[in-house]
Amino acid sequence: MTRTPLRPLARILVARRAGENPDAIERANLVARHEADRDAQRQRAEGRLLVLGVAFLCAFAMVGLRMSALAASDPAEPRSAASGAQIVATRADITDRNGRILATNLSTHALYAQPPHMIDPVKAARQLAKIFPDLSEERLLKQFTGERKFIWIKRRISPEQQQAVFDIGDPGLLFGPREMRLYPNGALAAHVLGGAGFGREGVNSAEVIGVAGIERALDTEMRDPGRGDVPLTLSLDLTIQAAVERVLEGGMRLMNARGAAAVLMDIHTGEIVSLASLPDFDPNDRPRPLTQGDQAESPLFNRAVQGLYELGSTFKIFTIAQGIEERLVSQSTWIDTTGPLRWGTHRIRDFRDHGKALTVEDVIVKSSNIGTARVAMMIGPERQQGFLGSLGLFAPSPVELIEAPGAKPLLPRNWSEIHTMTISYGHGMSASPLHMATAYATLLNGGYKVTPTLLRRETPVIGPQVVSSNTSKQARDMLRKVVSEGTASLADVAGYHVAGKTGTADKPKAQGGYYDEKVIATFASVFPANDPKYVLVVTLDEPIDTTGEKPRRTAGWTAVPVAAEVIRRVAPLLGLAPDTSAGVTLARN
Amino acid sequence: MKSFFFLLTACVVMALAVWAYRQNYETQATLREVDALREDISQLRERAGVLRAEWAFLNRPERLADLADMNFDRLGLLPLRPEHFGQIEQIPFPVEQVQDVMLREEAE
8 A cells, every 4th residue: 555645745846835834734635544544454454353252143143043952852861972970860779788689670561451451351251260370351441441540450461461462452451661689589678678569650650669678778779770789788698597587487387476576686787687577478479568457466576676675684783783884783792682673653573592602693584673773773764764775775776678777666754763673673764675685785795885777887887985895895794694504504506605694574564564474485595695796686576485384485595595596507607617625526427 | 208297196095985985895894893702701600600600500509419419328427527538647657668768778
C-alpha cells in the first residue's frame, strides 16, 4: 500500500502561496489516516468476533447434539474396552471358612401361561397336572379358561420338567429365566443360612432376597454388584458343623429331648465355628412359620440364638469370678451353706445338703445355690448388674443373624436383692446359649471381651479387658475341678482337659410358675483348660435319661455326655492333639 | 508441478479412505468376536457355577459319611478320634538300613 505523505509538497506550496497555514493540511491528512486505520481495525475485530461466534455456535451445537443423542439412544455396554472392576449381577456365594460352598446360585426357569395364546387349554391342564402332581387339573383349567391374561404356574422348575412342558407343545406355556438359591448341603447349618426367596418378580428376571438368618442380615452386602465374584466367607467349618449336628442329633434322641442347641466358639476371636439347633429344616425348601401354637416349637426356631432360657447353675461361675475379681472372697474362703436360706417369703435350697460350710471352690464344684447367693449378697445388685452387662448378657447378641436383635435377654423389671440372689445361680434371668458361650469366652480367655461373629476374621480382635487374667485362670481351675471331681465328671475327655459347669433349670410355664418335670439342661465348657482354645455350650430341651433305675434329668447325666461326645469328635478335627501325659492310648501301627 | 501434487494428494486420500474402510469393518468383526467370547465366558461361568454346586452337593458331609459306611470293608475309614494322633517317637527307626550301612563301613 502506498502511503500518502502527510505534507504533500504540491499542496503546501499552493497553500503557502495562498497564505494559509500548511500545518492544517498535515492535521487534515493525519485525521484521514487515523480514520482509515480505525476502519481497518474495526473490520478485523468484527471478522474475529464472527469467527469466534461461529466457533461457539459449533461447540454448543455439538454439545446439544451429543446430549440429545445420549438422551434418545438406548444404553449399551461398552464393548471394546475391558471393564476394570468386574460387575456381577448375581448374589454372592456363601462359603465356610475353608472355602467350601454353603450357598450358591443356579439358573433355572419359571413357568407361566398366557391363556389368550393357548390352543388347547384342556389338554395343557391335563398334561401339566401329570408333570406337576401338586397342581390340580380343575384349578388349572379354570385359570386357563378364565379372564386372566397372565398366570404364574411354577416358580422354579427342573430341566426335565421344562422338557416335559416343551413336549406339550402349547404356545401359551412360556418360560422365564430364574436365578435360584441352592444350599447343596441340605439341612446343614440351616439356621445360620436361613434361606432365600423371590422379591420383585418380572417375566425375565426376579430378585433373590434373603428371608432369614445371615442371608437376610447381610442381604444388601451379598446383592452388591460391586462385590464381584467374592464369596461371603463364614467362620463356620463345614466338617465340624456336620460332626456337631450328627452327635447332637444322636444325643437328642438318646436323651429323649424335644430340642437341642450347640455353640462352638473360638475363645479368643469370637468366631463361631459351629452353631447348631435341632430340630432343623432344609433351607432349599423352607417350611412356613407355624400359624398357631408356640413359635419356639417350629423347626425354624433357632434355639442357639433365639431360645432364651434360664440357664441355671452355669451362671454361678460369673458370681464367684466377680467375688474373686473384687477381692471379696478367695478360692479358699469358707461360705456358710446352711439351708434353707430365707429372704422374705422366698427360700433358697440346694439340690442336696452340703452341710454347714463350703469353700468358694467347693461352692462351684458341688454347685451350691445357697453359697453362690451369699457371695452375690456380698457383691450387691448394682455391681452384679455392671459385671453381667460387661459380659454381654444384657444386650441382644451382635452376631450377624436377622434373628439375633430380637433375642434380648429377659431381665427382672426391678432388680431387687432377691433377684440378685436367684440370678447369681441362673434363675430369674433368661439368655440364649450364644450369650452363654460369649460370656464364657470373655471370662475364660484371660478376661478380654469377645464379640461373637459368623464371619471369618483375618486378624484377631482384642477387646477391652473385663476381668484380670488371674481371675480368669482361677475360674478355669475351678471349672476344671467341676469336671474332674464334681457334677460334670462324664465330660472328662481324656487328653483335652475339659473344664465346664452344668446347669439344670426348670422350664417356666407360659402362664407363670415352673414345670416340675421339665428342665433345660445346659453344659457350658471350655477346652483345653490349661491353654483355652474353644468354648462349647450344649443345651438340651426337656431331656430324660432313662438308662438308669430312675429317670434322670440333671445336666450331669444328659447334656454333659452329649457335650463330651461332641468334644471327643470335634477336637481332633479342630487340629487339637490330645495331651498324652493324661493317659490317652495312642494308635499303634 | 502443481498438477503432480494434486494427483499425489488425491492418491493419498483414496488410500486413506480404503484404509479407513477396512479398519471399520475389521473393528466391527472384532467387536462381534468379543461379543461372542463374552457370551461364551458367561455361559462357561454359569456351567462352572453348576459344576461347583454339583461338586458341593456330591461332597456334602452326609453323603460322604454314608459312602464311608458303605465302603467300610474296603476303605476302613473311621471318624477321626483323639487316639488316632501319633507321636514322632512312635515312628520306628529304620534299624535294618543302619545295620547295612555299618556292615558296609566295616567291610571297607
